[in-house]
Amino acid sequence: MTNAHPHTPAHDAPHGAPHDASHDHHRQDDTDLAEILDLDAEVLGEHIASIIAWLPLKTGPRHIVDLGSGTGAGTFALLDRFPEAHVTAVDASPGHLQRLRRKACARNADDRVRTVQADLDAADWPDLGRPDLVWASASMHHLADPARTLRTVRGLLAPDGLLAVVELAGFPRFLPEDAPKERPGLEDRCHAATERFHAEHLPHRGADWGPMLVAAGFTLEGERTVTVNIEGPHDEAVGRYALSGLLRIRGAAAHALDAADLAALDRLLDTDGPHGILRRDDLVVRTERTVWAARP
Structure with a gap:
């Protein structure tokens, strides 16, 4: 999956930042992204579970393929929902798959999980079997040719199988609209800066996947x-989620922000400063996820 890391809007931002060529840089980027994916699963796990519960399945699936599995948010939610199922987790990142494998072992579920490193943009895929359910969460929009991938998945699925494409409406918002006090609307301006990049480099982000599924031979x-709106008292995971996400957004948005906005953003990201985001008691998590379910 050349650009098809699983995921969350959290990692749209990193893909938006220029990558240097060093191995250490990529290894650190992989590690940072893995931490965000873990937080995404922790904070938004209830919403992932509700999407899975909604899926119009005829019977409980026994073989599931998680395309762009990341560190396993979908994989483990699917295993929890379908106790008789086995999951093949597919991702481009060996680091993410290693992390997923460690989680499977910690859950005593290693015999129910197979990991496969693969590039979804490649013409030839490894043997993924004949799954009853293919789950693709926040991975399809990273692909260079998603139409080809959809046709490949159609040929992969069992005759009565189901494909679930899950995408998010941009990166979550964490701050009230009037925050921070000295630069109200800062978060919206950061998002606007990253949207310009995504429009150029991720043209399928925010797409309506229904017509594309039909064009690839699926029946919708x-x-x-699903609207996500987590307000009020929260555990420290929300603070860490906001910090990690905004740190990555900074990498994509910094070049487009003026000096005052960048300074205000850096004050939020300063974990030792009095105005750091971890010290705020008014954080929220606002976003949307849309799921399309289709049969071959």
């Missing part, structure tokens, strides 16, 4: 949008 079985 359903579409649902």
Whole structure:
């Protein structure tokens, strides 16, 4: 999966930042992204579970393929929902797959998980079997040719199988609209800066996948949008999620922000400063996820 890391809007931002060529840089980027993916699963796990529960499945799947599995948010939610199932987790990142494998062992579920490192943009895929369910969460929009990938998945699925494409409406918002006090609307301006990059480099981000599924030979079985709005008291995971996400957004947005906005953002990201985001008690998590369910 050349650009098809699984995921969350959290890692749209890193792909938006220029990459240097060093191995250490990529290894650190991989590690940072893995931490965000773990936080995404921790904070938004209830919403992932609700999407899985909605899927119009005829029977409980026994073989599931998680395309762009990341560190396993979908993999383990699927295993929890379908106790008789086995999951093949596919991702481009060996680091993410190693992390997923460690989690499987810690859960005593290593015999129910197979990991496969692969590039979804490649013409030839490894043997993934004949799954009853293919789950693709925040991975399809990273692909160079998603139409070809959809046709490949159609040929992969069992006759009564189901494909679930899950995408997010941009990166979550964490701050009230009037925050921070000295630069109200800062978060919106950061998002606007990253949107310009994504429009150029990730043209399928925010797409309506329904027509593309039909064009690839699928029958659309359903579409649902889940609104995420976590407010009020929260555990420290929300703070860490906000910090990690905004750190990555900074990498993509810094060149487009003016000096005052960049300084305000850096004050939020300063974990030792009095105005750091970890010290705020008004954080929220606002986003949307849309799922399209289709049969071959």
